[in-house]
Ligand code: SF4
Ligand code: SF4
Ligand code: FES
């Protein structure tokens with residue numbers, strides 16, 4: 001095991017593993033725990049987790065690459081996740097996404113050079129009633145239009 | 158047992174059987190990609206959909222278990238339509254590069270499409286571009302555009318080798334088979350994947366772009382590289398415009414035998430075939446004062462028989478030595494026993510085999526020769542010669558095979574052989590022994606002759622020639638000719654004219670071979 005993970009993290013991982021009949025079953029919660037500490041799951045983390053759960057690293061990577069919530073690269077301070085699913089798209093998510101790209105000067109999946117913003121598209125955020133919508137880190141913003149985007153971005157410092 | 162109906166055929170099948178297996182058992186094939194009899198059903202490709210009376214939707218034949226009275230339709234309109242649809246989806250992202258694909262001609266996707274294809278494409282969208290040349294092991298290349306994600310490869314590596322070298326990364330249309338970083342598939346059964354992959358997604362660099370599947374003649378044989386005796390196919394090119402000794406064998410494939418090797422063979426057995434076509438002895442040669450004279454077998458036989466007779470006549474038969482090996486078939490070892498030990502009463506009979514190497518806990522055994530068990534059952538002693546002693550006590554030496562070369566240095570062999578009057582070598586390959594002996598007689602390989610071998614667990618397996626051999630007579634034939642020439646034993650035994658007849662004769666004398 002690499003030494004640079006905190007004692008607290010190791011302790012919480014042990015607790016999570018204890019909850020399941022098979023170590024492998026703890027993979028998702030462990031990924032979240034580790035990501036909370038490191039910001040992302042790099043190959044280093046994959047191997048660390050594989051070691052703890054007695055898995056081959058490829059098994060960890062399967063899960064890491066399946067879920068968009070598990071990040072493979074550290075993101076900017078604010079992770080802007082725009083919904084691109086049906087309701088949002090019907091109500092103009094396309095325009096919202098284009099506007100964000102233009103404003104931030106980055107493509108989907110990229111981070112601004114000052115590491116402030118990262119932009120992704122995500123599937124239904126479960127907030128269709130305020131479509132089109134997005135999330136910044138853990139906060140929801142709905143009924144978007146260009147002005148609202150300007151205001152949101154300006155408020156994030 | 159339950160009673161079911163498949164396409165109007167009434168069948169009694171065992172409980173717990175899947176529809177696909179029950180149908181196959183009754184000779185009704187159901188198209189499938191992800192299903193493979195060695196693994197638990199996966200149900201991912203949807204190719205095996207069938208109609209079951211009373212059920213609103215089509216069901217998967219590979220994973221639906223039969224029930225009493227089930228009425229299954231495998232060729233109804235609905236089923237055919239479903240097959241067309243599944244193929245249409247599978248091909249939506251397929252590069253259609255069959256003309257340069259090694260699997261073409263034996264590809265399930267191609268075959269099924271030929272039968273059920275929806276020929277006009279309805280897709281206007283551009284296809285995804287994916288990597289076409291991802292190395293995933295020493296010999297294997299993955300083409301992600303051709304992969305249909307049936308996960309057979311993944312399941313082989315988790316269920317059979319348990320090495321879990323590959324995974325499915327990403328999701329949806331971006332899913333792909335991958336190894337971890339540069340960790341190649343690292344087990345010596347990986348070669349099976351190119352066969353197991355139902356399409357041309359995994360190809361073998363050993364075979365890639367060398368020939369086309371439809372040119373190959375596919376014959377059954379037994380792998381001689383260790384004592385497991387895996388059942389194999391030898392695929393050879395009959396060759397238009399091929400010079401007589403050019404490459405014949407293009408690949409070795411596993412042949413199913415549930416008692417021995419299931420569906421698999423090891424990479425050692427798979428990739429070691431160049432020996433079949435390389436460095437072969439081509440003529441019977443008499444070597445005299447550094448001059449080679451070509452002989453017919455009849456002539457060589459007379460010379461050999463005269464030598465033997467004169468030593469026997471002079472009561473010097475203890476000065477005749479024989480070196481056998483266990484690449485010889487049961488029949489040949491039996492005849493060697495009959496002629497040399499029982500017939501002539503020789504005592505100096507030795508065995509020199511390829512050296513043992515590390516085996517594994519799956520198929521590959523330590524004994525890197527196919528018939529040591531046969532030697533034991535025939536009742537021949539397993540003695541390794543002491544070269545120094547052999548040199549002093551021998552005037553005539555008959556050597557079968559070239560394995561002495563691996564065991565002793567050429568200098569050791571030369572100094573011993575210089576002291577021995579006459580040496581006959583029966584060998585398939587050229588070797589350092591050639592210049593040390595007086596007569597060289599070419600022999601065929603296991604791939605080129607018939608006979609039987611006894612594997613490590615005592616299983617006797619008969620085989621027929623997979624390749625023709627115009628280079629030499631099989632040892633069993635040579636031994637019978639020698640027996641006749643020396644008038645050894647009774648007549649009926651001289652008349653044995655095939656390995657099968659010899660094996661039957663053996664069965665009468667040795668219960669093990671019955
Ligand atoms: S590489 Fe072949 S065996 Fe593996 S998932 Fe793709 S199609 Fe199936
Ligand atoms: S396990 Fe032995 S017999 Fe089977 S393929 Fe390998 S070398 Fe040949
Ligand atoms: S589709 Fe965007 S929140 Fe449901």
Ligand code: FES
Nearest residue numbers: 189200202203219
């Ligand atoms: S063979 Fe049944 S789903 Fe693939």
